[in-house]
Amino acid sequence: MQANDGKSNLAIGFLTVIDCPEQGLFGGYLVLNQLSRPLEFHCTTPIKPTRAQQILYGPTLKPYLYGEQIGRVLAASAKTRPAAVFTDREPALALREFVDVPVVLVPEPENGPLEGGATDSIYRIDAAHPGPSRLTEFPLGPHRLMVPSWAIADREAVGATLGGIADTFDFREPFERIREAIEEARRGG
Amino acid sequence: MEGHDPSWPKTWTRRTASLPGHRASASESGPLNVASDYSVQGGVIAGGGEPSPIAVRSWHPAQAPDVIEENLALSVALFPTGWNRAVARQPEIKLVRPELASEAPRAVSVPIRHPAIRAKSFFFPDPALPVGSLPETPHASPKPAARTPDKPRTRTRLKPPADVIKLADRLRYVLQPSLETLLESRALTFPFAPFAYQWEGVAFLYPRQTAILADEMGLGKTMQAITALRLLLHAGEVRRVLLICPKPLVANWQREFHVWAPEIPLLVIEGDQARRRWQWELPDVPVKLANYELLHRDREVLEGSQGPGTDFDLVILDESQRIKNRLSATSQAASVIRRRRVWAMTGTPIENSPEDLVGIFDFLMPGYLTPAMAPRRMGRAVGDYVLRRTKDQVLTELPPKLFRDAELELAPSQRETYKLAEEEGVLRLTALGDSITIQHVFELVLRLKQICNFDPVTGESSKLERLEADLEEVAASGRKALVFSQWVDTLQRLRERLQRFGPLEFHGKIPPRQREAVLRQFREDADCRVLLISYGAGGVGLNLQFASYVFLFDRWWNPAIEDQAINRAHRIGTSGPVTVTRFLVVDTIEERIDRILQEKRELFDTVFASGLGPRPKIGLTQQQIFSLFELKCPGPTDSAADPRHQAA
Numbered sequence: 001m002q003a004n005d006g007k008s009n010l011a012i013g014f015l016t017v018i019d020c021p022e023q024g025l026f027g028g029y030l031v032l033n034q035l036s037r038p039l040e041f042h043c044t045t046p047i048k049p050t051r052a053q054q055i056l057y058g059p060t061l062k063p064y065l066y067g068e069q070i071g072r073v074l075a076a077s078a079k080t081r082p083a084a085v086f087t088d089r090e091p092a093l094a095l096r097e098f099v100d101v102p103v104v105l106v107p108e109p110e111n112g113p114l115e116g117g118a119t120d121s122i123y124r125i126d127a128a129h130p131g132p133s134r135l136t137e138f139p140l141g142p143h144r145l146m147v148p149s150w151a152i153a154d155r156e157a158v159g160a161t162l163g164g165i166a167d168t169f170d171f172r173e174p175f176e177r178i179r180e181a182i183e184e185a186r187r188g189g
Numbered sequence: 190m191e192g193h194d195p196s197w198p199k200t201w202t203r204r205t206a207s208l209p210g211h212r213a214s215a216s217e218s219g220p221l222n223v224a225s226d227y228s229v230q231g232g233v234i235a236g237g238g239e240p241s242p243i244a245v246r247s248w249h250p251a252q253a254p255d256v257i258e259e260n261l262a263l264s265v266a267l268f269p270t271g272w273n274r275a276v277a278r279q280p281e282i283k284l285v286r287p288e289l290a291s292e293a294p295r296a297v298s299v300p301i302r303h304p305a306i307r308a309k310s311f312f313f314p315d316p317a318l319p320v321g322s323l324p325e326t327p328h329a330s331p332k333p334a335a336r337t338p339d340k341p342r343t344r345t346r347l348k349p350p351a352d353v354i355k356l357a358d359r360l361r362y363v364l365q366p367s368l369e370t371l372l373e374s375r376a377l378t379f380p381f382a383p384f385a386y387q388w389e390g391v392a393f394l395y396p397r398q399t400a401i402l403a404d405e406m407g408l409g410k411t412m413q414a415i416t417a418l419r420l421l422l423h424a425g426e427v428r429r430v431l432l433i434c435p436k437p438l439v440a441n442w443q444r445e446f447h448v449w450a451p452e453i454p455l456l457v458i459e460g461d462q463a464r465r466r467w468q469w470e471l472p473d474v475p476v477k478l479a480n481y482e483l484l485h486r487d488r489e490v491l492e493g494s495q496g497p498g499t500d501f502d503l504v505i506l507d508e509s510q511r512i513k514n515r516l517s518a519t520s521q522a523a524s525v526i527r528r529r530r531v532w533a534m535t536g537t538p539i540e541n542s543p544e545d546l547v548g549i550f551d552f553l554m555p556g557y558l559t560p561a562m563a564p565r566r567m568g569r570a571v572g573d574y575v576l577r578r579t580k581d582q583v584l585t586e587l588p589p590k591l592f593r594d595a596e597l598e599l600a601p602s603q604r605e606t607y608k609l610a611e612e613e614g615v616l617r618l619t620a621l622g623d624s625i626t627i628q629h630v631f632e633l634v635l636r637l638k639q640i641c642n643f644d645p646v647t648g649e650s651s652k653l654e655r656l657e658a659d660l661e662e663v664a665a666s667g668r669k670a671l672v673f674s675q676w677v678d679t680l681q682r683l684r685e686r687l688q689r690f691g692p693l694e695f696h697g698k699i700p701p702r703q704r705e706a707v708l709r710q711f712r713e714d715a716d717c718r719v720l721l722i723s724y725g726a727g728g729v730g731l732n733l734q735f736a737s738y739v740f741l742f743d744r745w746w747n748p749a750i751e752d753q754a755i756n757r758a759h760r761i762g763t764s765g766p767v768t769v770t771r772f773l774v775v776d777t778i779e780e781r782i783d784r785i786l787q788e789k790r791e792l793f794d795t796v797f798a799s800g801l802g803p804r805p806k807i808g809l810t811q812q813q814i815f816s817l818f819e820l821k822c823p824g825p826t827d828s829a830a831d832p833r834h835q836a837a
Contacts, residue, residue, distance in 0.1 A: 042311070179366075184359055
């Protein structure tokens, strides 16, 4: 990722992973400018975890595949450094450990309206007992977003760089484009 | 005795009867040390001798007491435990030497391979700054209104055309934001919210190099084309656009541009030849607007100039049926325009036969279609390039269009004149023998049709009588009407006779600069109830949806032209049903032509009900025109005849 030139050339990354039962996991990464127009698109060849990986990685398999493997490769392929990377897949937040830009979760809208402050309602289902919250929710304009709790400072960074466009920018719609593009790429071989 | 069972008593006490003089043995009190005081012999405790009962004697001082002997000896039985021996026995120590050296444990390694992931990358040019800055729209708000993210919105996405093969090119379209987002991001607004099908029309045009927007009249083709080119200009994908339309529609296009794309400068090519040449060669004009007639006159400029001013990224042909004849001067002039994208707009891509479509495509994609192609194959070939919607399909809420055919009898003087003219005309045509041409027949047809409108001598007209009666009702209800004729002379006569309805004229003899004023007056002046329009001048492009009635005073040769005329009133914005009255004089040439028109209308409906499926080649052929008078066609020809140029 190269340096973002500034707000006039603001770039925003969108990362998602599609699970196709037949072929495996496809990753897609779209970089948009502030007008929501595409600058770059990267997609991965499909991968399928082995049975041994499923056993050995256990509940950490998805973060490993989504964030560490797919997300990392895609982010490394991009030439433009985004102000932040948005994802609609919680395991992909694991990418944050490998990149120096905020990685933000755009939760499903049916999760309900933002009620303010940090949330403590999301836990790993495999945890032996409820622990501290792993995600911190925060508002950005009319949107509700989440960052890993250990990277809580990202909230301020995201607000500072993207707060100006938050009212008009749709942070969920680009994932639809990525899915269509991956489908187009699959059809095209 | 550490570690013994706590339930086991440490001492035993021997109980005895205590008698005077009786001395208890030393061992009678105190703890009994089993190990030291007793030895275990055959399981009986021996206390210094034979175990015997304790003797107790009763004693009385005066009397010798009776002695009662009670055996007080408590029988104590001990069970052998072997403790003493065990305690005495020397411990035996055995040495055990276990073998500590054993076989090394085996480790099973499960390799964890990291999946090999490859990424495909696609880069797109930064579209943030379009070439050539366009001024902001005066309607644009500085910042779009905030939106609610979870609220479902209409999203119209671009789809790559079928002829875009390369994956990178296809993705460029797939990855574009919705049209609504594109507009929002540019702070571009509309005066009215477009219909969903209009968004789809824009999404159809936007990515296409070649396209025909063939929506039925009144569905807003102009708005769709303007919006699509507006987006392309703002995205920097096109820099110079040329719009070509019929001359009567130039003012209409200007008006529509002002409404739908007010920020885009529009240059109308007009004036004398020197001025037009200068206008053509201006390089930095986003949109130029020319009419077909000028195109023919300025062909030399278009052909000779090599500057950027005559090199267009996009050419839009409105009413593109004007170039359906590939050999016409207009079509030939259009062919010299340097262009990359071409969009054609027409409500009637097929007026007479599939050859019309071949002619239009000859400009769009030369050689792509040929007249020899089977209709089914042609339909498949153009499928991705043509978008056709009808009002029935997309505007279910549009008020209905009510037809009523007014079948009239000729007035007595008209009948007499008509009969005489037909007989003389047929005799004259017959006398021409083999030298007869289609022009001769047309002349007679037109003559008879004019008599059906008005008796040339007396001015009598059964149509006018009926029209006056109908207009009384229209005026009484506070509504307005359009009256179409193919003759300016007829329209002028009507104006004289319809003065009480405040008639206005709109035809080729009205100077173009006055036409806007005429339309404005008709729209705004409550006393102007009737607009008299010629098919040629008012058939296309006008928005007269405030008129509730349409009268076809005489009939055109082609049902598509009549539909265009009707749809001046029956279009978006119509607030109520539109009543269409088609005048037809029975037992005349009009009735005979109507039969052919009806067949053509059925053909048109058939074609667009099934795309471009198989259908016979039907048109108003020369043979059919000759047959109107039961004349024999002199030459073997089957080409469709369009006598439109005969009209005044």
